[in-house]
Amino acid sequence: MYLVLRRRRFLCKECGKTFSEPAPGIRPWARMTDRAQAQLLADLAHSSFSAVARRRGTSYSAIRRVLETQVPLAPDPRPMLPPEGGISLGIDEHSFRGNNLVVTVTCLRPVRMLLAILPDDRLRTLRAYLKSLPREFKDRVEEVCIDMKEGYRKLIREVLPGARVVVDKFHVIQDANRRVDEARRIEQQVQREAGKRGLGVAIPKWPLLKNRERLTAKQEQVLDRVLRSYPNLAAFYRLKEDLRAVYASPGPQEAADRLSRAIMNAEAGEDAELRRWSRTLRHWRAEILAYFHRRTTNGFVEGLHTKIKLLKRASYGFRNVGVYVRRLLLACLPTILTPLAPHLLT
Numbered sequence: 001m002y003l004v005l006r007r008r009r010f011l012c013k014e015c016g017k018t019f020s021e022p023a024p025g026i027r028p029w030a031r032m033t034d035r036a037q038a039q040l041l042a043d044l045a046h047s048s049f050s051a052v053a054r055r056r057g058t059s060y061s062a063i064r065r066v067l068e069t070q071v072p073l074a075p076d077p078r079p080m081l082p083p084e085g086g087i088s089l090g091i092d093e094h095s096f097r098g099n100n101l102v103v104t105v106t107c108l109r110p111v112r113m114l115l116a117i118l119p120d121d122r123l124r125t126l127r128a129y130l131k132s133l134p135r136e137f138k139d140r141v142e143e144v145c146i147d148m149k150e151g152y153r154k155l156i157r158e159v160l161p162g163a164r165v166v167v168d169k170f171h172v173i174q175d176a177n178r179r180v181d182e183a184r185r186i187e188q189q190v191q192r193e194a195g196k197r198g199l200g201v202a203i204p205k206w207p208l209l210k211n212r213e214r215l216t217a218k219q220e221q222v223l224d225r226v227l228r229s230y231p232n233l234a235a236f237y238r239l240k241e242d243l244r245a246v247y248a249s250p251g252p253q254e255a256a257d258r259l260s261r262a263i264m265n266a267e268a269g270e271d272a273e274l275r276r277w278s279r280t281l282r283h284w285r286a287e288i289l290a291y292f293h294r295r296t297t298n299g300f301v302e303g304l305h306t307k308i309k310l311l312k313r314a315s316y317g318f319r320n321v322g323v324y325v326r327r328l329l330l331a332c333l334p335t336i337l338t339p340l341a342p343h344l345l346t
Contacts, residue, residue: 037066045331048315064323071326074129075333077107077115078137085110086142088294091152092168092301093121094308096321104301104308105129108145112300114332117325123151130159145298147171148284167287168298169247176240177209179277183236184208203230208237211244235269239277252292259285304332 008021025034032040040063043052049060081087088109093101101121107113118125130138143164146152153165188203207215207223215223227234242262249255259281266278281288291297311331318324 032062032066037070040066041070041330044327050316067323067326067330071330073119073322073325073329074116074132075329076134078134080111080113080333081107081137082110085140087137087140088143088145088296089115089141089163090145090168090296090298090301091126092147092298092305094305096324097317097319100321102321102325104304106298106301106304108296108298108300109294114304114329117328119321119325123155126152127155127159130155143290143294143296145296147298148175148280148287153287164290164293165287166290166293166296167284169288169291170297170299170302172243172288173240173247176243179273180208180233180236180240181205183233183271183273187230187233203233208233212241232271232274235266235271235274236277239266239274243281246288247291249292252289255292256289259288307332 005023005026007023009018010021011018027034040052040056040058043055044063044067047055049063052058052063053060086109087107090104090106090108092104092106094104096102103118103121103126104114105116105118105126107115116129118129138160139162141160141163143166144156144160145166145168146156147168148171156163156165184203184205191203203226204222207219207226210219212220212223227237239262242258242265246255246258246262249258263278263282263285266274266281269275269278308328311328312318315327318327
């Protein structure tokens, strides 16, 4: 079906110029109305490019052109947040293609929402984004939750000097599990080279990494045998459990005391890697304990990354990082469509 629209022409009696009657929702020289563009983007928020192209009878290039025109790479966060109150930010990384990482910037408080996805994980890119934020927004940022990366900490202190740096507790426990598993593999390799059989060449993994209170009776027996047979591995395990006890503390003072005791015990250990781990914890002690001010974590960011993985699988992957960023912003920020077609959100 073809719809032919003939716009009326008018003559201005004052200036003598002619002009055409404007048509609502149709821009000059445009091949698609505003409502059609909004409908394409609304479909794209939940489907792949190929699925939208088949459903709407258009092409990938046309959908991509609409996406790049209507969805900004860095939307202004101010209209999406309450006008007053403190703001907590979360910064984390996720994979774009293989080893290519991009940075996810989210708002954790007062509302949980995605703010931006930076095209790479370079510090200069994050610095440029943080500096581009409006001054009134940066003045409201009270804390920033990150993982244990020295570059991020220095950058936040430089660009947001009034914000408190908080280390995400899930990254701390994840790092502890990684170190325990690394110690297990080293101990296993040593036993294999020495030809000792004891409990067998393979040292069980999950009893060491699983939370103690969630172990079965059989797993507890295996864990006790492993800790008795490998004292060095037992020291790593105790430090991991001490860190879990720190986050289970009812208040900041008790958490500080538990963390200090855990670091002192690790520093007195014989293993060089264990002492190196204790120095890392001492270096990040203030940021670890900052969690107890508001118990802020990057749990929302990790959940957002799960949604991002689902969108990547539904789209069969992405090659262009600009298209990738805009596509995720469209899926996670539906308010982007409001200026184009407010009726789609009512």
